[in-house]
Amino acid sequence: MNLAGRVDAVVIGASAGGIEALTALLPALSPGLRPPVFIVLHLPRDKPSVLVEIFGRKCAVPVREAEDKETVAPGTVYFAPADYHLLLDRGPQISLSADDPVHHSRPSIDVLFESAAEIYGDRLLGIILTGANEDGASGLAAVHDAGGVTVVQSPQTARAPHMVLSALKLRPADWVLPLDEIAEMLRTLNAAAVMPVN
């Protein structure tokens, strides 16, 4: 599946087992990446977020913690900060919120996916990975309903399958894939992939 030119942004949600899953996915992104990538990974709230440190070293693209009211830069990976919801506004611009947790989670995957679907409409790729709760299911449904592309990690390959099963229960996904094939798909987002080959 070649997504080059099909999407303007990517949203990814993961919970239990998520660091491992993202470790398999994010190195697929290369400096030619154009769409920004927004990620919500559930973590204990009092644990200082070390995601930027962990993935900054593994990735060839800039990896940042999302900051309130910053203008979204292309080809950048943004992690939601611990204890804040990550939302998108027109611009596109980042907006954080300290509203109530959703599915006991702040940041919540649903909150990110629903607000991204409002901004990017059918130009959005939504990916739900391993996790042990139901967060992300209605978010991915919102991506689907807006005409975006939806991908769910295949349940048998997910360390905790509850989250992907909940998402699949709500809407059929366009693609149900193991991590290595999701990584292949992400590779097609790198700008080099759309360059004509002589």
Add this chain to the structure above:
Amino acid sequence: MDAEVNAATAAGREFDVEFRLLIDAIYHIYHYDFRGYAPASLRRRLRAALTRFNCRTLSQLQDKVVHDSATFPALLDFLTVQVSEMFRDPAYFLALREHVVPLLRTYPFLKVWVAGCSAGEEAYSLAILLQEEGLLSKTIIYATDINPGTLQKAAAGVYDVERIAGFTANHRKSGGRTSLSDYYTAAYGRAVFNKSLKDHIVFSDHSLATDSVFAEVQLVSCRNVLIYFNRVLQDRAIGLFREALCRQGFLGIGAKESLRFSSHADAFLDFVPGEKIFQKRAEL
């Protein structure tokens, strides 16, 4: 599939239009100005409000807001709901104790402004901190919010007892030198905070979007309020704080908030880097 997507896109456009109309109606009728709020959170809250008020569209909700006077106060709760806790981000309060309190001691009287105080948790936390540091007797805390219902709750200072364990843990981590239980009386599942704290707090109605400065203060604490504003309204609010602060006064903002998009950024020094405590520069 394509028809479904087109319908979803059209519904999104309609929601956008209705959203702006509703925000304008609220401004013109009730003089609450949400036009400078960051749309993302507001839209989410309004979607939740549709369910709560049993409306299918924002136009239906607008009809109720305009023609039924009971609806707006309830909607205001939805639009302004803010979740806080006492001594939220204990490291912030610890930094206030260690770095700001020594300078606050040098003033004969203290005025503190808690902007966007919601149900009062932040105001009571500061009152307790100042009491522990021996400063409360010479302090007035102005705690302001736009929601009169929330201000009433804040003034009552009553919280569910289930929340007290979390407050107590935070208080301890903030460098608290007394027991939090010294400051409240628990009965019937509720904890009522002491009058000795309330005597030093003035709760009042104030909008960062439409009102001006009302006092000169030594410390402004405004946390997790600016994130709900767009850059223009953030700049207005930070301008008010700058104007309200005395020379070399202090401004504390939320852990994930910043002054970097504000035209007033240069008026402040990063006083406790990492804890979002700034000091207004001495003017030349």
